[in-house]
Amino acid sequence: MPGVGEKFAVRMLEKFGTPLNVFAATTSELAKVEGLGESRAKKIKKTLDSKSKHLKKSNQKTLHDS
Numbered sequence: 001m002p003g004v005g006e007k008f009a010v011r012m013l014e015k016f017g018t019p020l021n022v023f024a025a026t027t028s029e030l031a032k033v034e035g036l037g038e039s040r041a042k043k044i045k046k047t048l049d050s051k052s053k054h055l056k057k058s059n060q061k062t063l064h065d066s
Contacts, residue, residue, distance in 0.1 A: 003043055008036060023048060 004012075012022045013031050022030075030041035 001044070001047060003047065006050065008033065008040075011035070 001009075012025075012030070013019070016022045016029075027031050027038070027041045027045045030036060030044055031038045033041075036044075036052055
């Protein structure tokens with residue numbers, strides 16, 4: 001994830017146990033990770049909440065299209 005190096009990734013996993021729990025954590029919960037702080041926690045949540053710039057619109061039909 002952008003802005004999160006190995007050191008913080010390990011700290012978040014140690015605190016929350018699983019990647020899913022890290023992604024589900026609130027900004028204030030993330031800010032409690034040692035050395036992370038409120039500002040970096042907000043940037044992480046903003047990154048997780050934004051749509052990827054790499055997604056392309058597809059014209060491919062799926063089974064759900066009529």
